[in-house]
Amino acid sequence: MQENPKVKDIARADELLRTFDLKQPVYTLQPGDVLSLKVQSTTPTEYNFLSTGVSTFGATDPVLDGYTLDAEGNMVLPVIGKVNLNGLSMPEARIKVTEALKPYLTEPTVNLRLLTFRYTVIGEGGGQGQFTTYQDNINVLEAIANAGGFSPYSDRASIKLIRYENGQAKLYKFSVLDDNVLAMSNFYLKPNDTIVIDPLPAKYVQENLLANIGLTLSLIATLTVLIDRFLR
Known part of the structure; x- marks a missing residue:
C-alpha cells in the first residue's frame, strides 16, 4: 500500500515461523467440583x-x-x-x-x-478480579485477555502464577515476551490459579519520583519568590 515499501522488512503472512508442542493438562474431576x-x-x-x-x-x-x-x-x-x-x-x-x-x-x-473453574487476575493489568470459565483448557494469555488485557505499564516479562496444590502455594514466574512460553507446562491454568502482573519500573518513576520532583521544584520556586521579596 506504500509507494516505496522496504520489501526486506515486510513479513510473509503465509510463512510459518515456528511450531510448538502444547502441553495441555487434562483436568480430572475431584470432590467439591x-x-x-x-x-x-x-x-x-x-x-x-x-x-x-x-x-x-x-x-x-x-x-x-x-x-x-x-x-x-x-x-x-x-x-x-x-x-x-x-x-x-x-x-x-x-x-x-x-x-x-x-x-x-x-x-x-x-x-x-x-462450573467451578475459577481463576484470579491481579496487579498491573487492564482489569482485576476473580473470573469463571466454562472451558477446562484456558491458558495464561486468554485469562489475561478476559481480564482486560495488559495496561501500558504491565511488565510482560514478569508474570507470576500462584498455584495451590496439596496444601502448598507454588509460585512460578515467566515472560510472555518469550515465544517458548507457549510450550511450558504452566501455560495452561488449573482451577483456583492466581495470575499476578508486575508493573514496569516506569510506573514507580511516574507516580513517585516525577511527582516528588514536581513538588520540589514548586517549593523551590515559592521559596525563591519569598526570598527575593524579603531581600527587596
Whole structure:
C-alpha cells in the first residue's frame, strides 16, 4: 500500500515461523467440583426426568443449580443415584454418565460442563478480579485477555502464577515476551490459579519520583519568590 515499501522488512503472512508442542493438562474431576448437566433423549419428555437440565445462562447462579460431587466424587442423580466421577476427565465423565442413563433413557446425549473453574487476575493489568470459565483448557494469555488485557505499564516479562496444590502455594514466574512460553507446562491454568502482573519500573518513576520532583521544584520556586521579596 506504500509507494516505496522496504520489501526486506515486510513479513510473509503465509510463512510459518515456528511450531510448538502444547502441553495441555487434562483436568480430572475431584470432590467439591460442581457440574452442569443437560440431557437430550428420544424418550418422551414426560418420562425424561433430566429433560430440563441445568441452565448455565439464566439469571441465577449456575453453581447453585449444578450437581456437586460429594466427598467420594459421586454425582447424585434422580432415579439413578450415585455415579462416581472421581479422577475422570470431562470426556470420560460424559461417557460414564451416558452409560448410566442408557437403562432409563433412549439414546441419551449428555452435555456436561465444569462450573467451578475459577481463576484470579491481579496487579498491573487492564482489569482485576476473580473470573469463571466454562472451558477446562484456558491458558495464561486468554485469562489475561478476559481480564482486560495488559495496561501500558504491565511488565510482560514478569508474570507470576500462584498455584495451590496439596496444601502448598507454588509460585512460578515467566515472560510472555518469550515465544517458548507457549510450550511450558504452566501455560495452561488449573482451577483456583492466581495470575499476578508486575508493573514496569516506569510506573514507580511516574507516580513517585516525577511527582516528588514536581513538588520540589514548586517549593523551590515559592521559596525563591519569598526570598527575593524579603531581600527587596
